[in-house]
Amino acid sequence: MRRTAVTKSRRIAATVAILALIFAAFQTASVFAAGGRGAGEMASDQRGAGRLMLRGKGVADEMPAMQLGTDIKVKVNGPVARVTVTQAFRNTSAGWMEATYLYPLPDDGAVDSLKMVVGQRIFEGKIKPREEARQIYEQAKAEGRKSGLVEQARANMFRNSVANVGPGETVLIAIEFQAPVQQLAGEYALRLPLVVGPRYVPPRSLMNERGEIDLVQVADAANVTAPLANPKLGSKLNPVSITVELDPGFEPAKIDSPYHPIKIVDQGAQKRLITLADGEVPANRDFKLSWRAPSGKPAVGLFKQEHAGLDYLMATITPPAGKQSGPALPREMIFVIDNSGSMAGDSMIAAKTSLIYALGTLRPQDTFNVIRFDDTMTQLFSAPVRADERQVAAATRFAKGLDANGGTDMLPALRAALVDRHGESRNSIRQIIFLTDGNLSDEAEMMAEIAANRGRSRVFMVGMGSAPNTFLMRRMSETGRGTFTHVGTDTEAVREMKALLDRLTAPVATDIKVTVSGASIDLAPRELPDLYRGEPLVLLGRTKQLTGTLKVTATIGGKTWTHSADLSAAAASESAAKLWAYRRIAEIEAQRYSYELDRETADAAIEELGLEFHLVTSRTSLVAEDETPSRPEGATLTKEELPLLLPAGWDFDTLFKGQNAAAKANPELAEQSELLELPETATGFMSALLAGLLLMLIGLFAAAVRRRRMIAA
């Protein structure tokens, strides 16, 4: 009996061992049959070769011969900041140099002055049509005379050029601009961008319809890109010093600079002098300064200026906020969420988090719908439905199930969102909220669609991820009379969405009308946007004569609200006219983009405004020139494009690993990289299998030893 049992167990063990050995042998054989390391692998292994698609104007590994230092002086006077940016170009080489430098300014910063300083001499810049200014600069350059040029590359991006800087010589280029102080929910803020982030230029945008290289597009792309500095050059490159004279018209409280440490010196009750605690900082992140009024009650600002026979008005009025007189207006909210492939990863998570949060804030009297799109589109409900518990729960489930996949075709979703079944209804407001990274190329179609069919709908853009197409989104929200909010990360998502939705749920002031002594006034923008909680009404207008009273009417919570101000109390201002002109120019740019104006008409209007108000625009540049040549005939001029620092938080190694040399040799265009985490892709089943087999062998061996001992006993 005992003997047969032992024989049986032995037989089982033997069978298992044989099976296991067969399996292991089979697996090992197949691993070796696969060839170990492939023959082709090493031969074609160029580390980072795949990233050669990320071509740039190259990377500067050495300090440029032309060295640059920037000093920024800001004077905040009431609602306007006047900023002087002085760039010192110092030629450290033994030859004659020309340098060009790309730098950012605030979106609403209107450049109106250029001074070129050489030793004791100062040359004032003149405003000229873009091509003429370029010609003046090129001619001075060719004749060996010093010249400086300020051109606009984008509404928020400018390029300075300076020619014929002698060996060891320093030339100062000082530009001045003004920008309105931003005001939101009682906080005043000034934001000075210090560096232009590398822009992605889609290769297809350089082609025309026939697939040929479009030279105009190539020139434009070259204009908005610059070489990048290797971080090892450190902060010696492009150091910036900043001084702010703050005179807000009240005693400033809670002065804060979130990105740079600052020093604050009191200069009387209402004035403060703010400098960087570290003296100089590298130009690699935005400078932001914010302050508050001590009482929390915003000051009423009323300013006027006379310019060329017309009176210009600038007024800041805060309508009554938070007064919930009667029930808030019901809303029809359309959420449009982008689940295309470019959203994959953090952007999709942030978008879903934002949407689910927003769905939770709907009130029973609201109606809503959810639309998702990639290169296809789904409407959750065929028409907006009441936001009862069941429908909101259904929408939340729909949102949770979304995956990022496919191309980005926004137009059908936009069209669907703009369909308004109750177009004439005055008893509800309609808000369309887009959650997207805006990574698409048919931008002009979007503008045109919104402009043509917006009706009473308001379009709010929420930009997801680290590199959304902010230009598209700002313009879409402007055309759709809404706002643009940037949600960077998942952790920011709920906070930013909450701030946006809080503003949107609060009673809005709509139908804002402004008159001066009963007559209408030429406002910029012509159509005033709705106001949300915490937003002040900023008026920029012009009229023949500013006398009598300014009257503002609006609908707040279904009732008419009126505000009157005596214009004789308006303070004199030196910037009202220029700010009006710059706002009007931005409006014309938007109209050109949405095909409301054709290219020629818009260009002509912008050029006229630029020349009249002495402003740098897409059509006008500032140029300064010396009359006498300084570069001796025969001496050659070397051109240098100054490298930019990578914005803080960007990883240089990730962008440029293993391709610096290739990129430097290749003067093509900068492209931006999207990061994607690669999943764990090893099952490791072979080691588990071997471990299992080893265990079995140990067990069998132990069993055999024990069996032998038992027989011996």
Added chain:
Amino acid sequence: MTTITAFIGRVRASWPWLICAAGMVIALQAAWIPVKAQVAQIMLEDAFDRSLTDGAARKPWPWADTAPLGKITAHRLGVSEIVLSGASGEAMAFGPAAIADGGSSGVTILAAHRDTHFRFIKDLKAGDELSLQRVDGSIARYRVAGFETVRWDEFGYPANGHAGLLALATCYPFGTDTPGPLRRVVWAELLI
């Protein structure tokens, strides 16, 4: 007391067999991984063929949370695999998964295990032709342009879309069996 003593006695008597059984469980579980990978591909092939005739994605088995997206073929090596949508770890047990899909005009990135579906990656050479047939019947042909070794969290691809790129990603180095931070990425460009 007696029951415990008896239990300990029994364990002492049969521990070699317990070790043996545990080893067998581990070995079978490990062996099941490549078997599952192969069997799933057979079922996926069937689902893919049905999807092709319908033009819409069909699930390979009723409870599947993923569906075939297309079929990747490496012509020189004679390998083809059905690609799944969505890069959950579960999907990658059955086949290569699309972790980014920009269509044939954008960037498509597939990931799979180096010891199952993407074992062929180490044999790919620059110039090899790959093709990706989608469930809608369209076939995009790519040529291998280069290789890249990158940390899993430092991988970047051209943002805003790029005309026709395909990336195949798997763990690196090949031939070892322990998980690590490196990934091997094959870049292929669309042939027009």
